[in-house]
Amino acid sequence: MAALLACPECGHALQSSERSLRCANGHSFDIARQGYVGLLTGASTKMTGDTADMLDARAAFQGAGHFAPIATAAARACAEPAPTGARAFLEVGAGTGYYLAEVLDAAPDALGVALDVAKPAARRAARAHPRMASILADAWRGLPLRDNTLTGVLSVFAPRNPAEIARVLAPGGRFVVVTPTARHLGELVGPLDMVRVDPDKDRRLADSLADTFTCAEHTLVEFPMKLSRTDVTKVIAMGPSAFHGTPADDPRIVALPDITEVTASVTVSVYLPTP
């Protein structure tokens, strides 16, 4: 697994030794007790990513299977066309590692690297799948991965760094991006004052990738979910609306029926590096 990683200070290969990874220039990075490798550097941003409470809520919601069709679609998009040889996948902003675990289940020989800037995410991803390594790193500071090594890079509701993603993809590799549409969780957004998805999100995504990538596939994945009040509190607590605080005893949640039918709506796009 260390063979995929690069020193975040100088870009050289990393070798594992005891509880750390080292490069030929003497930079050293600890493997935390919880199993992730800390690859943040002094130059990293002050970003801390999602909180432990958000990660707990997301793990509970994902564990209940509500987003399973999204995970299946993301795994299918990563796997096609069936590549040969050693395969390795990176998820940027991996959170719990839920989606990357699905990719690895669908690709029994493949390795995965989950990257997130949040420690609670790195801890969870470290135990999400036996073939998944977890690294704590800031996607905006450059990806601590070797050039031309990855079969696929996945970004689900997460940050993207197109130039860096193009650098780490192997020839023939693909970048799979999952973004919410304006209809995602639509039945909850108004009544619960949740942050709205920009209706222009798809166009902005395409614009931000246009210099580096060409869109090869664009698939709408939309389905109804039946959510209890507890599920609704989790789906709020796991996303950007959590920062505005919506406790379980909020009258708007108490007023919901026992089961609310809520739409999940995302696009799964496959991008190939522009030659």
Ligand SMILES: C[S@@+](CC[C@H](N)C(=O)[O-])C[C@H]1O[C@@H](n2cnc3c(N)ncnc32)[C@H](O)[C@@H]1O
């Ligand atoms: C909305 S969550 C999505 C997580 C996961 N893909 C999922 O859908 O379950 C976005 C994730 O990106 C991470 N993140 C935010 N900024 C980041 C950065 N600069 N570098 C790496 N990860 C970042 C957050 O900590 C969070 O786990």
Ligand SMILES: [Zn+2]
């Ligand atoms: Zn180094």
